[in-house]
Amino acid sequence: MIRGLVLLTGGNIEDYLPDLYDWSLSETETEQHTCRPINKLPPYNNYKENVLKRLANGLLIYILVDRANNNKRIGKIQLFDYNTRNKSAEVGYYLPLKHRKQGYANVLLELFIGIIFERKDLELNKIYATVAACNQASIKLLEKFHFKLEGTYREHYWFSDGSICDQYHYSLLKREYIGLLEEKAIE
Template sequence: MIRGLVLLNSGNIEDYLPDLYEWSHTETEKEQHTCRPISELPPYNNYKENVLKRLENGLLIYILVDRTNTNKRIGKIQLFDYSSRNKSAEIGYYLPLRHRKQGYANVLLELFLNTMFERKDLELNKIYATVAACNQTSIKLLEKFHFKLEGTYREHYWFSDGSICNQYHYSLLKREYVSLSEKKIEAIE
């Protein structure tokens, strides 16, 4: 299976956005994926308009596709809150339930990190992610890629069932990523 990342833009939005919209519409565990307010999904045209505005303002959304299966959409990862001054940005990733536990998250994150740290226009030094302390799957993914725990936001996730969870803040520096990439190459040789 040949997998690749496709950057969402105004030219291909009609090809990919319906899948992203459907994923948002059918996801039943939204509270587990973000500490941000969860609002009702707007009608598709409003959703599209919002995404286009956010793309214009620097949001980067990449979609993982299976190129051998008519570009089957597998998941997405996005870069946001980019700071040119601090050379940093936050990431968020998502796989629909039907694509979880199949190794796709590893492929998605690896391709994305390669792409982001190579982009000359961003000059990223640090990529960071926040995750609920109770989301062990996401924590394991970040740690597998050598993201370091920077801190804890105490009682930051409040769930509708009344439970509360801390939020962890992870980051990966470009020099750490480059060092790991070089070690991988040495191990292959």
């Protein structure tokens, strides 16, 4: 299977956005993926308009595809809340349920980190991700790629079943990423 990342743009949005929309429609664990307010998914055209506006304002969405299988869509990863002053941005990733626990998240994050730190236009020094303390799969993924735990937002996730969970804040610095590449080159 040849996997790659495709950057979502205004030019290819009709090729990829319907899948992203369908993933959102069928997701049953939305609460687990964000601590932000969860809004009802708007009709497709409104969703598309919102994504186009966000892309114009700096949102980067990459879609993991299987090139050997008609560019089958596997998952997505995005860079948002880009801060030019601090040279940092938040990362968020998502795999539909049918693609979880198959190693795709590893591929998604590895390809993304390689691309995002190499982009000269961004000049990123740090990427960060937030995760619910109860989301062990995501924590293991971030730690596998040497993200460091920076802090904890206590009782930050409130779930509809009444449970509460802390939120962890992880980050990876560009120099740490370069150091990892150098270590791999020596091996």
